[in-house]
Amino acid sequence: MRTKFLSVFIMILCSLQMALGQHVVYADINPNDVLQMNFEILGKAANNYLVYKERNDKHRISVYDANMHLLEEVPVTILPNRKSLLDVAFFAGPRQYYLLFQHQEGDVVYLKAATIHPNGRILDEPIILDTTMIAYKTDNKIYSTVASNDNSKLMVFKINKRDRKLYKVSTKLFDENLQPISEGQFSLPMEYKGDYISGHSIANDGSYAFVKYNRHNDGNIVDASLIVKPAGADTYKEYPLNIGDLFLDDIKLMVDDMNGRYLLASFFSTHKRGDIEGLYVAALDQKDGSVAFEKTTLFSDDLKKRAKGRSNTKNAFNDFFINNIIVHKDGSFTIGSERLYNTNNWDRWGFWGAPYWGPGPWGFWGPTWGWGWSRWSFWWPYSFYSPFFYRSYWWGYWGPAWGGRNVEFNAGNVALVSFDKNGDKTWDEVIVKSQSESNTDATISYQIVPSGDNMHFLINNSGKLSVLENIIISNDGSLTKDGGIQAKEKRMNFMPRYAKQIESNEVIIPYALKNNIGFAKLSL
Template identity: 35%
Template structure:
């Protein structure tokens, strides 16, 4: 191959200045492009399958190897569908061992080299809870293992068992609550290790002293300790008395701590496990009087070993924060439509709380916060004698004319002592006249930032937006995600983070459901 000798080239000063200016603009353009790419780089959407109607039940399982697995229940038949990196379906595995007729619920727990599917179904008047081990192709690796059974007095489609996994996935717990005797609830727990070997079975009685006493959220830590709340609430009003309860993994008893509320009334109780600092954080909005205005946030941090509070205090919202968060309300009522949605724990025990303004409007009846939260006063989400159980697809109201609203997000970071470090507001206005499927938000944690994903109306299109939050509280609206102009309507609150940089979100396309994978840098 011949090499052509290059002759020296000389440029005059004008040409050199012009070239330098061009290089600077080119560098600036590349720099802007680089920083803009800090948002989602691309979005890949699966083709709708003809069987994947909007009535389909589904569960986003996660990523195994190079495949993305999604469970689908179609006309009472169970499938696990495998998608490749481009979200093209490569396999659809029917699971014959899952009963077709009386399947009640299934939960999936992913590990590096396998998946556990824990499911419950009914045959005659017996509800069975069983588990099966699956490989990365969604194929059965073992025969189903029966974990527990419950005899019912009559026919029921209710979810009886609740399955919890510890943060490190080394513990699984199956529990059920029998409330047939309203004065004494019977709580049965079964604790398993990561090989589904039974470690401890416990049957305990929980004394319920009043018809207005209820059990709240249940969580489990990495040691297998079960933590939950019991509270007193009269006639769908705020909580006037509450207790946090622990059943340690190998104990046959409960330990109690009664919250110091004095003249404080609490909203919905939220519990978050802090495995790093070996404590449990309980938080709730609080009122100064029954059905009054929300005043601030109550915190309780319980030490796991001593079962004593390390922190118990109330933070009152400042006037500045109220004015930022108020939306259409006056400052005193600024937080009356807000609900605590997420709590993130820092390594040092500090915590971030995000809350969203949510309400409905209707010609027939006014918005009622307490009816929305609690529904029937006899509804227990963990109680197999309760008729209240709903999946993702029947959250819409009846045929009444209702408009659903999801508005501003308030984000607050507190130290491990409960002192406010900073606060910020993401402003949004969402509404829907059909259901609340498309409104609200989800969070993607990429390590250095939190990404808040939600739909916003832009011209005639409903587009998925990405707002990122830095550790010091700075909020950035990232460029609109690419690939959103194909007629898909995203359902971000039903999405799931499946890896450090990947998020799968379901979406409507005409009368079908399909799935989009969002990849972040």
């Protein structure tokens, strides 16, 4: 009897510890923080927490303390008006944050940077990182930026596509203080129809990598290569992937600096426009491009059934999209995918072609169709979710813009497939969920917060009182659900896909409340 009582007591104690381990503090709602604003959570600077916000061409940085009390709203006055402002982005160096912005003056597009101090102020004049001469007025950004995993490097690149058969790529590499390290140019042969590039990334040593692939008109990828340009070099190396008779879907690239390699992943089918049958995974060495492994894993009927929740499993993964490649310390990795669909009757084969054609010879070609700062276009699941700049133009976009039609966005189950360091499958798991929202996708989907040997999946469960679920999956695939965090009032919906991990056990998460957006700090 004593043994049974002790076991029950320990179980209760563990449950209490898990419940008490989670803590959330809310910032008060600011009436100016409406659903129609843009924002990005920057992170922690000294003892402050910084959030960038923009509404009606007025830019500001909100400064919160550790208890999410608003200390100050700092106006950002260095930015030009929206007519000449092309893009705003941020770089989180190890010691400070930088505001990056592009704007056009006459026939010159400038890329500039300004230091954001811990008090949210920009005290110094912006510095010019690069300029580009163009002969037309553009509404679209010229430059793209990507940071290394350790935030010690920032790569700035632009791609001239005036000659569709020969891309001219210009790169500039900066250190954590935005001091220039190197710059270079190279030309990339492209077929007029079918060749695309995506997955732009840089390693901690400054090497620039991306995927070049050929996609047929039917939507299938039939040929692909990993392109790597070492830091300081003007030449690149091309490493063809051994796709064979597979038809790939969309290739994701992740730099695995801990193990000195590039990881690639894609869904595949064995027939043109066929049902998704499994995962293709590959790893190439960062130094010499040697192939560590290229393997395919077929989805079992059991996994398909759990993923779709139906007995008909043949097309179970046709509306799943890869969101994440999570690399673990031991070299193993987990691929997360999610079921995404809407009521606009599109499918994964229906958008190829148009999203890759941006206006002007400098428009960025990539897997996400965006049109700079001035507006945001179609909802497109072919991109990693977070960190993600929240663009308020999605709110209500599908109503007036589409003749008053309402569109319901849906995010279903999450399928996780884990592999060891050699690319062999070790386990799979499905997180069951069903989320939907009209005319916006801001409150659906999920966010992953890595912490030690665990992955925390934060999911908003809408209801009369919404609940932020925290589903914990360890590296061995075991799943634990905690009690979740209930919203403090009705009509509050968490927005986890835009949350940002600040420290190992600390997350800033936005939420929608009636017509406003608020912010909360979650301790896991």
